[in-house]
Amino acid sequence: xxxxxxxxxxxxxxxxxxxxxxxxxxxxxxxxxxxxxxxxxxxxxxxxxxxxxxxxxxxxxxxxxxxxxxxxxxxxxxxxxxxxxxxxxxxxxxxxxxxxxxxxxxxxxxxxxxxxxxxxxxxxxxxxxxxxxxxxxxxxxxxxxxxxxxxxxxxxxxxxxxxxxxxxxxxxxxxxxxxxxxxxxxxxxxxxxxxxxxxxxxxxxxxxxxxxxxxxxxxxxxxxxxxxxxxxxxxxxxxxxxxxxxxxxxxxxxxxxxxxxxxxxxxxxxxxxxxxxxxxxxxxxxxxxxxxxxxxxxxxxxxxxxxxxxxxxxxxxxxxxxxxxxxxxxxxxxxxxxxxxxxxxxxxxxxxxxxxxxxxxxxxxxxxxxxxxxxxxxxxxxxxxxxxxxxxxxxxxxxxxxxxxxxxxxxxxxxxxxxxxxxxxxxxxxxxxxxxxxxxxxxxxxxxxxxxxxxxxxxxxxxxxxxxxxxxxxxxxxxxxxxxxxxxxxxxxxxxxxxxxxx
Amino acid sequence: xxxxxxxxxxxxxxxxxxxxxxxxxxxxxxxxxxxxxxxxxxxxxxxxxxxxxxxxxxxxxxxxxxxxxxxxxxxxxxxxxxxxxxxxxxxxxxxxxxxxxxxxxxxxxxxxxxxxxxxxxxxxxxxxxxxxxxxxxxxxxxxxxxxxxxxxxxxxxxxxxxxxxxxxxxxxxxxxxxxxxxxxxxxxxxxxxxxxxxxxxxxxxxxxxxxxxxxxxxxxxxxxx
Numbered sequence: 001x002x003x004x005x006x007x008x009x010x011x012x013x014x015x016x017x018x019x020x021x022x023x024x025x026x027x028x029x030x031x032x033x034x035x036x037x038x039x040x041x042x043x044x045x046x047x048x049x050x051x052x053x054x055x056x057x058x059x060x061x062x063x064x065x066x067x068x069x070x071x072x073x074x075x076x077x078x079x080x081x082x083x084x085x086x087x088x089x090x091x092x093x094x095x096x097x098x099x100x101x102x103x104x105x106x107x108x109x110x111x112x113x114x115x116x117x118x119x120x121x122x123x124x125x126x127x128x129x130x131x132x133x134x135x136x137x138x139x140x141x142x143x144x145x146x147x148x149x150x151x152x153x154x155x156x157x158x159x160x161x162x163x164x165x166x167x168x169x170x171x172x173x174x175x176x177x178x179x180x181x182x183x184x185x186x187x188x189x190x191x192x193x194x195x196x197x198x199x200x201x202x203x204x205x206x207x208x209x210x211x212x213x214x215x216x217x218x219x220x221x222x223x224x225x226x227x228x229x230x231x232x233x234x235x236x237x238x239x240x241x242x243x244x245x246x247x248x249x250x251x252x253x254x255x256x257x258x259x260x261x262x263x264x265x266x267x268x269x270x271x272x273x274x275x276x277x278x279x280x281x282x283x284x285x286x287x288x289x290x291x292x293x294x295x296x297x298x299x300x301x302x303x304x305x306x307x308x309x310x311x312x313x314x315x316x317x318x319x320x321x322x323x324x325x326x327x328x329x330x331x332x333x334x335x336x337x338x339x340x341x342x343x344x345x346x347x348x349x350x351x352x353x354x355x356x357x358x359x360x361x362x363x364x365x366x367x368x369x370x371x372x373x374x375x376x377x378x379x380x381x382x383x384x385x386x387x388x389x390x391x392x393x394x395x396x397x398x399x400x401x402x403x404x405x406x407x408x409x410x411x412x413x414x415x416x417x418x419x420x421x422x423x424x425x426x427x428x429x430x431x432x433x434x435x436x437x438x439x440x441x442x443x444x445x446x447x448x449x450x451x452x453x454x455x456x457x458x459x460x461x462x463x464x465x466x467x468x469x470x471x472x473x474x475x476x477x478x479x480x481x482x483x484x485x486x487x488x489x490x491x492x493x494x495x496x497x498x499x500x501x502x503x
Numbered sequence: 504x505x506x507x508x509x510x511x512x513x514x515x516x517x518x519x520x521x522x523x524x525x526x527x528x529x530x531x532x533x534x535x536x537x538x539x540x541x542x543x544x545x546x547x548x549x550x551x552x553x554x555x556x557x558x559x560x561x562x563x564x565x566x567x568x569x570x571x572x573x574x575x576x577x578x579x580x581x582x583x584x585x586x587x588x589x590x591x592x593x594x595x596x597x598x599x600x601x602x603x604x605x606x607x608x609x610x611x612x613x614x615x616x617x618x619x620x621x622x623x624x625x626x627x628x629x630x631x632x633x634x635x636x637x638x639x640x641x642x643x644x645x646x647x648x649x650x651x652x653x654x655x656x657x658x659x660x661x662x663x664x665x666x667x668x669x670x671x672x673x674x675x676x677x678x679x680x681x682x683x684x685x686x687x688x689x690x691x692x693x694x695x696x697x698x699x700x701x702x703x704x705x706x707x708x709x710x711x712x713x714x715x716x717x718x719x720x721x722x723x724x725x726x727x728x
Contacts, residue, residue: 112653113653114652114688114689131653131655131656132653153654153657154603154605154638154657154661156636156637157604157634157636158604158606158614158617158618158634159606159614160606160611160614161605161606161607161654161657181653182607182608182651182653182654182657183606183608183609183648183651183653183654184608184651184652184653184689185608185649185651185684185687185689185690186651186684186687186688186689186690187687189688190684190686190687190688193686197556198683201552201554201683202683204610205609205610205612205683205684206610207610207611208609208610208611208612208613208615208708209610209611209612209615211610211612265507265510265511268622268623269510269514271619271621271622271623272517272622272623272624274622275619275622275624278619279530282529282530282532282533282710283530283532284532285532285555286530286532286533286534286555287534287553287707288612288616288708288710289612289615289708291552291554291612291707292534292553292554292555292556295556300555300556301532301555324510324513325510327506328506328507328510331506497611498611499608499609499610499611
């Protein structure tokens with residue numbers, strides 16, 4: 001079955017394949033170049049679980065939906081991971097959320113340490129009572145001169161919690177294992193039990209630095225279920241906010257990279273400039289992270305002509321400042337020496353891991369939701385995909401620099417010609433027993449929300465996928481055979497979300 | 504080198520005059536301290552998320568930090584802003600306060616706006632306040648997030664690792680009351696159900712000025728008004 005970004009489909013129209021057939025079909029299509037954009041479980045109403053795979057061809061704007069049923073009596077299926085690396089974390093998540101065993105999974109360990117949603121015995125005994133990492137034995141490298149370094153969950157800086165376990169030989173990292181889950185708040189089940197007002201707030205809090213991205217994805221999914229047409233002006237305002245969010249974060253990331261390369265001047269300037277963009281969001285939405293802007297049906301705040309003019313004036317100034325400071329960063333030999341050749345991810349690895357966002361584009365993986373699955377305002381404004389070839393810290397920094405410039409250019413084009421009219425429609429009741437999927441290119445990459453309604457039109461399953469979910473594993477690969485002292489720089493160059501992963 | 508100097512010259516000094524001078528004017532849409540609830544009504548600043556569609560009216564006043572949980576309840580016009588810590592503690596921390604930040608399950612927005620205090624605009628270190636890398640080096644902790652089950656242990660151990668006497672600061676609706684996650688299956692219902700809290704800074708997330716104002720009240724650089 002095919003579906004466009006922001007589309008919905010009745011559950012009864014999704015053909016259910018046999019387990020074996022489902023597996024074969026997913027593997028076949030992925031061998032033919034498709035990407036496993038999502039794989040998740042959803043209660044099938046009869047005690048079993050429906051597995052839904054969403055595949056993207058990326059140059060084709062249609063998403064492909066495949067489904068199969070896992071009965072309660074036989075909660076197991078043959079794992080895909082051994083043949084399809086992209087499935088690895090999805091399958092671990094399914095095992096934890098639904099207590100379904102992916103047989104033959106090469107690395108079956110818990111993701112977030114919580115009890116399963118079916119209320120049956122968990123695959124890992126008492127996982128919902130254990131403190132991370134429970135009784136899990138971390139992968140260990142043997143040998144007299146090998147040592148282990150453990151970091152976290154509480155880190156040295158003001159950042160989110162996660163545990164990093166390095167196996168080192170001298171300074172060289174042989175292997176890094178990342179255990180997250182500390183930020184797990186239980187957002188997905190909470191989405192289903194809440195009213196629409198609270199759901200909107202929860203979507204804004206999946207990852208605060210991506211409030212606009214996630215709340216836009218939530219709104220588009222719900223609007224699709226409600227068959228609601230969003231006013232064109234609201235779509236434009238969402239696009240403005242999404243780009244301001246991207247600008248703030250990319251500029252902040254470049255500052256953080258400057259800091260870790262030891263060039264504090266640039267870090268101070270970029271740090272302040274990041275605040276400029278957050279303050280624009282504050283001006284527009286009353287919140288520095290854009291919370292309170294997107295609601296099903298449209299947006300709550302308008303951009304009047306005078307505000308648009310003012311935004312343009314300020315963005316023109318910020319653009320000049322950005323050019324100057326990024327020139328300072330990117331022409332400094334000591335910075336380049338720290339950026340180049342560190343933490344390299346090859347195009348092949350990026351593809352096989354199913355990476356998304358700037359990190360993927362830095363490895364020359366040409367994919368951006370805004371151009372490949374354009375919806376809303378992106379149907380009218382084309383943003384060129386920013387690519388780099390070397391796949392290292394330098395490439396990830398360079399892609400951000402290009403994307404900042406392109407976002408600024410886009411805003412300076414969009415703001416003077418904002419459409420006129422209403423900014424919020426009222427969404428009606430949601431279609432019953434329907435699946436809706438929405439994609440948004442957040443600043444970290446592809447955000448996907450998929451939701452399924454029950455027979456009364458209430459949300460029965462809400463699946464959130466933050467781009468970090470695709471990309472965390474890439475960080476571990478990037479660290480292979482690097483010096484452990486390069487970890488902070490490498491980590492910053494990805495700047496992935498812990499809470500977006502942990503939900 | 505010349506390029507660095509030229510940029511430095513053009514960037515100029517960006518540090519705000521607050522608290523000695525006036526604080527910057529916040530935009531009209533900013534949602535600050537709620538406007539006095541109607542007679543008999545009350546608003547709990549510790550649990551609201553400062554959204555535009557809640558029915559609560561907001562002023563542009565960013566000063567909201569308080570010393571006690573019950574002070575967060577706004578009834579009528581009365582709102583008791585935070586006061587300085589006890590004299591003997593102030594003597595120790597007033598001119599040098601080292602804090603350890605513990606991020607416990609939030610959405611990372613509070614953390615981001617705490618981090619902002621280290622940018623040149625706010626320049627937190629000019630007040631002798633600094634975020635340090637280890638609880639052993641700290642005089643207190645700043646906690647964000649609803650403290651989900653998976654973080655409870657790490658948080659309590661960090662708290663214990665800070666030498667006495669210590670201060671505890673709860674930043675954001677989640678840390679104060681659970682916030683938007685107050686019905687969550689994995690989440691706590693407020694930091695003070697786990698450890699005693701000395702300073703509550705409400706918001707979702709609080710504006711950096713709100714956080715700065717709170718820290719300055721705690722250390723006696725801003726007296727109660």
